Amino acid sequence: MDAPLPYPVAIDVQHVSRRFGNFTAVDDISFQLPFSGTILGIIGPSGSGKTTTVRMLTGALRPSDGRIMVLGEDPSRFRRSTRERIGYLPQAFSLYPELTVRENVDFVASLFGMLWRRRRRRVDEVLELVDLAQVRNRRAGRLSGGMQRRLELACALVNDPSLLVLDEPTAGIDPLLRVRIWDELRRLRDDGRTLLVTTQVVAEAERCDAVMLVADGRVIALAPPNDLRRTASGGDVIEIELAGPIDPRVLFNTPGVLHVNQASPLSLRVTVDDAGTASPAVVDAIGSVGGDVRSVRETRPSFDEVFAVLVTHHVDSARAGDTLAVRDPGAAA
Amino acid sequence: MTFLKVLTHLIAFVGKELVEVRRRPGALLSLIFGPFVIMLVFGLGYSGVRPALTAAIVIPPQWDLQVDVTKASELAPAGISVVGVVSTVEEGRALLQSKAADMLVVAPPNPVQAFKSGQPSIITLEYDTVDPVKSSYAALAGDQIAAVVNREVIRQAVEQGQHVAGATSDLSSIPADVVAAPTRAQTQNLAPTQPRTINYFGPAVAALILQHMALTLVALALVRERTSGQIERYRISPVSAFEVILGKLLAYGLIVAVLAAGTLALLVNGLGVPMLASLASVAGVLALLILASTSIGLLIGALSGSESQAVQLSLLALLASVFFGGLIVPIEQLSQPVATLALLIPVTHAVHLLQELMLTGAPQALGSVFALAAIAVSGFAGAWFLMRRSLAPA
Numbered sequence: 001m002d003a004p005l006p007y008p009v010a011i012d013v014q015h016v017s018r019r020f021g022n023f024t025a026v027d028d029i030s031f032q033l034p035f036s037g038t039i040l041g042i043i044g045p046s047g048s049g050k051t052t053t054v055r056m057l058t059g060a061l062r063p064s065d066g067r068i069m070v071l072g073e074d075p076s077r078f079r080r081s082t083r084e085r086i087g088y089l090p091q092a093f094s095l096y097p098e099l100t101v102r103e104n105v106d107f108v109a110s111l112f113g114m115l116w117r118r119r120r121r122r123v124d125e126v127l128e129l130v131d132l133a134q135v136r137n138r139r140a141g142r143l144s145g146g147m148q149r150r151l152e153l154a155c156a157l158v159n160d161p162s163l164l165v166l167d168e169p170t171a172g173i174d175p176l177l178r179v180r181i182w183d184e185l186r187r188l189r190d191d192g193r194t195l196l197v198t199t200q201v202v203a204e205a206e207r208c209d210a211v212m213l214v215a216d217g218r219v220i221a222l223a224p225p226n227d228l229r230r231t232a233s234g235g236d237v238i239e240i241e242l243a244g245p246i247d248p249r250v251l252f253n254t255p256g257v258l259h260v261n262q263a264s265p266l267s268l269r270v271t272v273d274d275a276g277t278a279s280p281a282v283v284d285a286i287g288s289v290g291g292d293v294r295s296v297r298e299t300r301p302s303f304d305e306v307f308a309v310l311v312t313h314h315v316d317s318a319r320a321g322d323t324l325a326v327r328d329p330g331a332a333a
Numbered sequence: 334m335t336f337l338k339v340l341t342h343l344i345a346f347v348g349k350e351l352v353e354v355r356r357r358p359g360a361l362l363s364l365i366f367g368p369f370v371i372m373l374v375f376g377l378g379y380s381g382v383r384p385a386l387t388a389a390i391v392i393p394p395q396w397d398l399q400v401d402v403t404k405a406s407e408l409a410p411a412g413i414s415v416v417g418v419v420s421t422v423e424e425g426r427a428l429l430q431s432k433a434a435d436m437l438v439v440a441p442p443n444p445v446q447a448f449k450s451g452q453p454s455i456i457t458l459e460y461d462t463v464d465p466v467k468s469s470y471a472a473l474a475g476d477q478i479a480a481v482v483n484r485e486v487i488r489q490a491v492e493q494g495q496h497v498a499g500a501t502s503d504l505s506s507i508p509a510d511v512v513a514a515p516t517r518a519q520t521q522n523l524a525p526t527q528p529r530t531i532n533y534f535g536p537a538v539a540a541l542i543l544q545h546m547a548l549t550l551v552a553l554a555l556v557r558e559r560t561s562g563q564i565e566r567y568r569i570s571p572v573s574a575f576e577v578i579l580g581k582l583l584a585y586g587l588i589v590a591v592l593a594a595g596t597l598a599l600l601v602n603g604l605g606v607p608m609l610a611s612l613a614s615v616a617g618v619l620a621l622l623i624l625a626s627t628s629i630g631l632l633i634g635a636l637s638g639s640e641s642q643a644v645q646l647s648l649l650a651l652l653a654s655v656f657f658g659g660l661i662v663p664i665e666q667l668s669q670p671v672a673t674l675a676l677l678i679p680v681t682h683a684v685h686l687l688q689e690l691m692l693t694g695a696p697q698a699l700g701s702v703f704a705l706a707a708i709a710v711s712g713f714a715g716a717w718f719l720m721r722r723s724l725a726p727a
Contacts, residue, residue: 058727060726079569080338081571087567088566088569094561094563094565094566096353098352098353098356099349099353099356107345112335112344112571113338113341113571139356197702
């Protein structure tokens with residue numbers, strides 16, 4: 001039996017799989033998400049099992065194997081009061097095009113049993129929040145794609161949920177609006193809410209507190225974004241520019257140096273266990289053989305690169321029967 | 334608190350559906366004006382009077398009956414119009430082939446002499462049609478023509494006999510007409526309203542239109558929820574299948590009830606259909622019809638995977654109603670298994686009840702009231718069951 005976690009758990013997924021006939025959409029995934037103030041990003045390519053995972057978490061799908069607990073309950077048997085604490089943004093626009101923006105949000109608020117007075121106030125609040133107050137009387141079918149996405153977000157927020165499940169909230173949205181939506185999600189996180197966000201945009205991993213990379217229905221890695229970077233590159237990476245060429249082998253025995261790659265005669269890419277402590281030692285080692293360092297800077301691989309490395313590693317590991325370490329996202333929260 | 338939440342859900346569903354219907358002007362137009370226009374055109378255009386069969390009569394030159402062309406026209410039974418009298422069969426057939434006449438009546442050469450000699454004469458009837466109704470009507474007309482000619486033959490024979498016998502015979506004082514046709518039927522309809530096509534078929538057509546509208550509208554509305562992804566939202570939201578189904582029933586029940594009120598007003602005030610029963614009892618039957626039809630529509634919507642499938646099933650229900658609902662063919666003429674199936678259709682019962690209530694003032698078929706209620710409850714329960722399955726985790 002696992003030891004109890006040091007924080008309340010909003011989502012607890014243990015060895016969950018979901019099959020559709022012979023196709024396995026989700027394959028033995030496990031993770032936990034603390035109750036408050038965390039954004040967990042599920043990132044992966046189309047068809048990697050993100051939406052299936054979300055649908056199982058919201059109780060729309062039953063897992064074929066394994067156990068899921070959300071807010072302390074099995075999602076397939078959520079009580080009404082538990083459902084009232086969850087906000088959901090589906091992947092596709094599913095609101096009523098003939099209703100106005102306000103009417104749509106008001107309808108969803110009614111589904112959560114909110115009475116008229118509270119509903120009126122809350123609908124106005126969320127429309128202000130997602131910047132749709134100016135078009136509140138416009139029919140949803142006449143909104144732009146970005147506005148429709150914001151309308152969906154308003155509907156997901158209207159019941160003031162403690163757990164928000166957002167399936168690709170930024171899909172089809174321009175970069176500027178994407179930034180605004182993420183700012184809003186982080187504000188909700190700071191407000192103490194738990195958010196589970198799926199996305200195909202790998203760069204958005206940066207904005208999450210913890211990232212779960214998925215491919216082919218399996219979890220490739222689960223850790224805070226910086227830890228994933230370190231996992232992908234094998235440590236911190238520092239780039240060194242030299243005034244003249246040196247023999248890179250002088251760095252092999254330097255404390256903290258894990259790997260040295262000579263990109264050109266005058267530039268080195270050195271992987272170290274901790275850039276803060278290893279960088280001075282590396283500079284000293286170069287100086288000890290008469291080398292002259294022009295610049296030293298720590299580089300952060302983009303998440304596209306991280307994702308590519310981890311997926312490649314996943315494929316290689318799967319062949320070798322190995323797995324990547326999965327870290328507790330609660331530690332990042 | 335739970336009651337308030339359920340009430341909030343139901344009001345939300347009803348309000349949402351009403352707003353959606355109102356925002357679709359095309360649908361609104363066909364909803365409000367479509368049925369009225371159909372009924373108006375039906376009322377104005379359908380006389381219920383079958384056009385007379387046109388007949389050409391062949392009277393041979395040696396014809397011994399004292400009947401000329403004018404007399405032949407006068408003697409023709411109701412429903413037959415004489416368009417020509419010719420002396421040869423060939424001339425008559427030419428009229429038949431050119432469609433100038435629907436039938437050809439060939440008179441026997443010497444009917445009075447044959448009668449006096451104790452021999453029957455044959456009146457030949459020829460017609461050229463593939464329409465079974467026209468064919469039956471022509472055969473019936475043949476019998477009527479034979480009866481008229483028989484009466485005329487007897488009348489003329491009696492007149493000649495009385496002339497020969499003079500005043501010595503007891504029969505001489507009896508008019509030849511009476512001898513030829515001693516009895517004559519006199520009919521009296523005891524119904525409180527006189528038969529009129531629009532009176533009889535108006536309520537039936539109204540019931541059919543209301544059933545079709547309720548059924549199609551709610552079925553399409555429910556399917557749209559599925560195809561637009563709303564069912565997924567309901568599955569995750571704190572709403573129950575019962576609330577979703579009841580919300581739809583109330584919303585579309587209300588919409589069709591408004592249309593039913595307008596339709597009834599048009600029937601009574603516009604087309605002059607009698608209204609002998611109380612407004613409350615007619616409204617009650619219409620309410621039951623709407624509930625039963627909406628429930629069947631919910632069932633169709635819950636069973637259909639797409640809008641086109643829902644439309645197909647709705648049209649099948651319409652066809653079944655037209656053929657088995659007693660509008661065209663009386664249910665009594667259907668075989669027992671098919672007649673039993675007809676009882677599952679709301680309009681079967683509604684037509685019966687509305688005609689009795691509006692035209693006689695007193696319903697004889699109270700069983701139909703229970704049947705409508707049973708259809709409403711069964712349809713709702715079936716739709717509820719299917720919606721529960723839809724909202725359950727897959």
